[in-house]
Amino acid sequence: MSKRIIRFGIIGCGLMGKEFASAASRWCHLIDLDFVPRIVAVCDPNPAAVTWFSENVDTVETSYSDYKELLKDDTVEAIYCAVPHHLHGEIYVDIIKSRKHLLGEKPFGVDYETNIKIKEALNSNPDLIVRCSSEFPFFPGAYQIYQWVKDKRFGKIIDVEVGFWHSSDLDPNKHINWKRQIDTNGEYGCMGDLGMHVLHLPLRFGWKPGNIRALLSKVISERPDKEDKMVPCETWDNAILACEVKQEEQNFPMTLSMKRIAPGHSNTWFINIHGTKFSAKFSTKNPKELSSLPYNPGESQAWHVEDTTHMSAYKSITGAIFEFGFSDSILQMWAAFCDELVNKENMKQSFYCATPDEAEGSHKIFSAALESNHTGRTIQIDWGN
Numbered sequence: 001m002s003k004r005i006i007r008f009g010i011i012g013c014g015l016m017g018k019e020f021a022s023a024a025s026r027w028c029h030l031i032d033l034d035f036v037p038r039i040v041a042v043c044d045p046n047p048a049a050v051t052w053f054s055e056n057v058d059t060v061e062t063s064y065s066d067y068k069e070l071l072k073d074d075t076v077e078a079i080y081c082a083v084p085h086h087l088h089g090e091i092y093v094d095i096i097k098s099r100k101h102l103l104g105e106k107p108f109g110v111d112y113e114t115n116i117k118i119k120e121a122l123n124s125n126p127d128l129i130v131r132c133s134s135e136f137p138f139f140p141g142a143y144q145i146y147q148w149v150k151d152k153r154f155g156k157i158i159d160v161e162v163g164f165w166h167s168s169d170l171d172p173n174k175h176i177n178w179k180r181q182i183d184t185n186g187e188y189g190c191m192g193d194l195g196m197h198v199l200h201l202p203l204r205f206g207w208k209p210g211n212i213r214a215l216l217s218k219v220i221s222e223r224p225d226k227e228d229k230m231v232p233c234e235t236w237d238n239a240i241l242a243c244e245v246k247q248e249e250q251n252f253p254m255t256l257s258m259k260r261i262a263p264g265h266s267n268t269w270f271i272n273i274h275g276t277k278f279s280a281k282f283s284t285k286n287p288k289e290l291s292s293l294p295y296n297p298g299e300s301q302a303w304h305v306e307d308t309t310h311m312s313a314y315k316s317i318t319g320a321i322f323e324f325g326f327s328d329s330i331l332q333m334w335a336a337f338c339d340e341l342v343n344k345e346n347m348k349q350s351f352y353c354a355t356p357d358e359a360e361g362s363h364k365i366f367s368a369a370l371e372s373n374h375t376g377r378t379i380q381i382d383w384g385n
């Protein structure tokens with residue numbers, strides 16, 4: 001099969017830039033796809049980050065320290081951008097203005113105002129595919145829950161809990177980095193860092209909170225810097241958002257939690273949906289395990305617990321027997337982005353990456369959460385409809 005080659009540039013060659021390069025190097029894992037990404041250009045002002053690419057990714061033709069130079073390269077068609085949050089606004093707008101497709105990291109702007117500027121640039125270039133990174137819905141268990149919601153299996157929704165929990169910040173000796181400082185990570189703190197992952201599926205399902213009461217907490221107030229001098233740790237560590245989803249046909253409570261300090265959890269993303277006809281639970285804590293509870297009035301209530309296969313959105317060589325992991329979810333998300341870029345509305349499956357509208361929805365919620373925490377009040381969220 002001849003494959004359409006998509007020439008990618010990566011801006012930001014840190015942790016996530018490297019994860020993407022690793023995913024590209026195992027594209028052969030996916031089968032029946034008629035497109036393939038090729039990383040041909042990279043940019044990072046840190047020479048060590050760029051060197052990793054020249055040593056490990058043999059498709060790279062050019063490396064840059066200034067992203068504006070990369071954007072002048074007309075042979076680059078699409079960009080994956082993974083830079084600190086305070087740089088999203090300027091760099092994403094410039095990428096869009098340079099007429100390149102963009103898979104940008106969350107939160108898609110350091111604050112709501114910046115997110116709107118990115119949306120405005122996109123309004124002038126509506127033909128570009130611009131999407132926000134969020135890979136957890138591609139875990140087979142999460143993907144199955146997406147199908148169940150689409151198939152309206154749950155009956156009346158009773159309540160929903162979605163969360164994303166980490167714990168390495170429990171260690172007070174962990175050094176500070178840009179993710180713990182307001183100038184670089186933004187006022188949202190853990191919500192900007194973890195929140196789009198939590199909101200991608202609820203917003204895709206149309207579960208927009210009409211109001212929100214937020215409890216934000218700072219657990220560790222200072223951390224050592226590179227010289228082991230203690231400096232303020234400014235950002236919110238944990239966020240618990242109690243929301244009321246109001247839809248024409250039903251209202252239900254939804255709890256969203258984003259925690260940098262959840263003892264014992266390392267990259268635990270979960271979704272629990274309880275309904276009158278069907279309930280389902282999935283957590284990356286046990287990434288194979290998917291639980292569901294079908295219910296008929298008067299009959300017994302028994303959870304069915306199954307090990308999922310490896311099958312996510314796109315078929316892979318793995319087939320049914322081996323388990324799925326974080327790097328598989330990145331690979332699947334990238335396939336969805338490339339599929340949409342090449343096939344537009346005729347994607348090979350229906351789950352597309354998080355959209356700029358969904359990212360804007362997350363900003364509305366985080367901004368309301370900051371206000372709620374500040375005032376101690378429940379804040380109404382206006383969705384303009």
Ligand SMILES: NC(=O)c1ccc[n+]([C@@H]2O[C@H](COP(=O)([O-])OP(=O)(O)OC[C@H]3O[C@@H](n4cnc5c(N)ncnc54)[C@H](O)[C@@H]3O)[C@@H](O)[C@H]2O)c1
Binds near residue numbers: 011016044046082134
């Ligand atoms: N999808 C996920 O699961 C996931 C996980 C972690 C982080 N992220 C997101 O990825 C983004 C980057 O996070 P990270 O963990 O990779 O951070 P990182 O600190 O490891 O990497 C960021 C890189 O950006 C580079 N950079 C800084 N200024 C730049 C500029 N002007 N031009 C080009 N490069 C520049 C830095 O030198 C660094 O190498 C953030 O938006 C973060 O929220 C996503």
